[in-house]
Amino acid sequence: MNRRHWLAAVGAVGLSGLAGHAWASDEAPDAFVQRITNDALNSIKSDKSLRSGDIQKVMQLVDGQLMQHVNFRRMTALATGPAWRSATPEQQKRLQDEFKTLLVRTYSGALSQITDQVVVVKPLRRGQDERNLVVNTEVRGKGDPIQLDYRLEKTPGQGAGWMIFDLNVLGVWLVENYRNQFTKEINAGGIDALIASLAARNRSNAKPA
Amino acid sequence: MNAIRNRFLLVLAMAMLLVLQGCSTVKSADARDPWEPMNRSIYQFNDAVDTIALKPAAELYVKALPSMVRTGVNNFFGNLGDVWSMANSAMQFKGQDTVETFMRISVNTFMGLGGVLDVATAMGIEKRREDFGQTLGYWGVQSGPYVMLPLFGPSTLRDALAFPVDMQGNVTNQLSDQRTRNALLATRLVDTRAGLLRTVDAVKASSLDPYSFVRDAYLQKRRNDIYDGNPPSSFDYNETASPSR
Helix, strand or coil, X not given: CHHHHHHHHHHHHHHHHHHHHHHHHCCCHHHHHHHHHHHHHHHHHHCHHHHCCCHHHHHHHHHHHHXXXXXXXXXXXXXXXXXXXXXXXXXXXXXXHHHHHHHHHHHHHHHHHCCCCEEEECCCCCCCECCEEEEEEEEECCCCCEEEEEEEEECCCCCCCEEEEEEEECCEEHXXXXXXXXXXXXXXXXXXXXXXXXXXXXXXXXXXX | CHHHHHHXXXXXXXXXXXXXXXXXXCCCCCCCCCCHHHHHHHHHHHXXXXXXXXXXXXXXXXXXXXXXXXXXXXXXXXXXXXXXXXXXXXXXXXXXHHHHHHHHHHHHHHCCCCCCCCHHHHCCCCCCCCCHHHHHHHCCCCCCCEEEECCCEEEEHHHHHHHHHHHHHCHHHHCCCHHHHHHHHHHHHHHHHHHCHHHHHHHHHHCCCHHHXXXXXXXXXXXXXXXXXXXXXXXXXXXXXXXXX
């Protein structure tokens, strides 16, 4: 009897050890979001040229630190809608590039506002699908807190095990909001028209106001 | 008084005419926005007014006053607004939110110099904005078609009908002295616009069609706020599901 207990204990410890191991290699989604947002925030706080909106520097930060955690291809595909599948690989690449430039330029303006903000990750809501999981966060500083949510998919063995494929700023999901913008251009003149208007918008944004 | 009323009726008649015209000529692409042609013209009107008057006023305000003063003004109106938020939390039977917002108001009014300092946020009592449109939405009233209001901006039929109630609920409007009231309303308007200076520029820079971008964002945000940050997703994420790059 005693011996059986002992065996059971060893078994339990062994199993929990295995489980613990699996847990360690697969970061929890909220921990993942906390880690990458803290890293990004620290980079911005420690670099003045980032906060002054130096677009080259911001691009470096995005490419070097953030893009590895974003499935940007999926994000662009979702914003584009059904037309994505009939686009050539060349068109898909150009669309991704122009869309990325547009987003980076838009958000780099907000970096000058970063001083002493902290990101608070809220408790995960239970029962979410690992292929489509929302992590809610809040950026707190002076003024009203800013709602910032991330939509993640589990990518075992790839990157950090999670990839972001949509972003919610102040209650507005990015992909959903761009879908109408993109559809209108596609209906008017196809994928090439969409790429052309994104490029035109990026050019006019690049001009100093 | 009569002259004002007549002018108001004229404007109303013109607006109606625009609606009818909109209905008869162009079909809107978006089911949520059947009055798109009319809304678009009002959007252009608002944008023009903003460019000529409101935006320059807000920019001047930011330039003329140090940020400490502006934060104080913003906190002051925020505290007054909390009173109506509390009432709406109560109308949605959100007990904890109601109590917390009541604590915010007490703390900020008595310890924060009448609301100029936002002590409550520093203490970790979160601000929760609630308005009458959200209360109606919470109780199941559908938003109805999208409406662009002259001067007041994006709304829906439901929120536009709730708007006068919100105006009545705002403490500023309860002041009996008309001069003080108007001065406060004007300051609040400029304060609000000053807070949006970057946002409006960003919207214009990041969209291909600012009108529909604002509309889609407004409709999403209202849904988000009615569900307190976690609305059920209405977007189909599987449609183009593709394995990662």
